[in-house]
Amino acid sequence: MDFSSKLLENAVHEMSQLPGIGKRTALRLVLHLLKQPNGQTMRLASALEDLRNSVKFCSRCHNISDVEVCEICSNPKRDDQVVCVVEDIRDVMAIENTGQYNGLYHVLGGKISPMEGVGPQELTISSLVKKAKEGDIKELIFALSSTMEGDTTNFYIYKQLEGLDIKTSTIARGISIGDELEYADEVTLGRSILNRIPFENSLKTN
Amino acid sequence: MDFSSKLLENAVHEMSQLPGIGKRTALRLVLHLLKQPNGQTMRLASALEDLRNSVKFCSRCHNISDVEVCEICSNPKRDDQVVCVVEDIRDVMAIENTGQYNGLYHVLGGKISPMEGVGPQELTISSLVKKAKEGDIKELIFALSSTMEGDTTNFYIYKQLEGLDIKTSTIARGISIGDELEYADEVTLGRSILNRIPFENSLKTN
Structure with a gap:
């Protein structure tokens, strides 16, 4: 031009x-x-x-924040023993929008991706492990996208936490609400059958 | 959010x-x-x-320029008796890219559009008419898009120039080079038949 x-x-x-x-x-x-x-x-x-x-990042969860400790981390009504591990601020916003979560977050700032030159030290993993070792966390929820990078990152963190008394879970993968089974991909449908839940539980949500 | x-x-x-x-x-x-x-x-x-x-606009053609008179207007090798009327700088760049035009431009800055509150006085029409009346221009080429707004603008300018000894033309509308006739819209195909040109002329271009 x-x-x-x-x-x-x-x-x-x-x-x-x-x-x-x-x-x-x-x-x-x-x-x-x-x-x-x-x-x-x-x-x-x-x-x-x-x-x-x-721009500042919350000193506890590493989310973008205007203050030293963000509103979520400093909210006494939230359960500080449950921590949801997410990639970036957009995931925090998405989960907050559901109104279904009352714990804290830990923003990694990305996923481990050797292809893009992102190793564990580029992310906030050591800060998460430190928090975990200090003994405050009871449950860690992995909420990274289920790509190869996401799975690698989950597994890396999981390995770092070995020997600690922390429950780990990942968010449920399955068929979206309202989706037709015939159009669902096989992997998702397969997982949703393997990880089926008691029918009574499905009545409880909301 | x-x-x-x-x-x-x-x-x-x-x-x-x-x-x-x-x-x-x-x-x-x-x-x-x-x-x-x-x-x-x-x-x-x-x-x-x-x-x-x-940002500055060329005092002659109203194109965006860093100097008082833009490179095109100040180029002595260009034919200053032919002026192509376009909507904005993108049209100038598109026509320049063809390498087929050696005249000058006049950038209107938009098209007459009552719906969007753009009247003739929002555009650089009066400056074009002034240039025309001063008697420098021999041919005016309308190269606005052939929408209702473009046609209105062309006609408005055409009316303003009545009585002056200036040839006016519009760029040819027709089937794009390489296009299949069966997929062309009827209006374009109809116009391209009405405005057919001698076969020898089509051999001359490039």
């Missing part, structure tokens, strides 16, 4: 560094900003700068 | 103001920026600020 303006070219180039945004989309977004009042661009730029400069 | 951080919420909110970017995508983009080195966010923010603060 040949641009008539270096400033425009630079803005488009930086915008197109974002994932899933190509040069054409970036140009469309930048031209949109140019058509809007000045303030919109300034607010976007300063919101990004402020976040990057002042 | 409930965010654990006001800074994050603010960045996601501003990002989601961009067209085609919802809250979830905005969150994904912002979290991506947080995982990258500090510099990437800063470069994006300052590129947007710089563009917004220092």
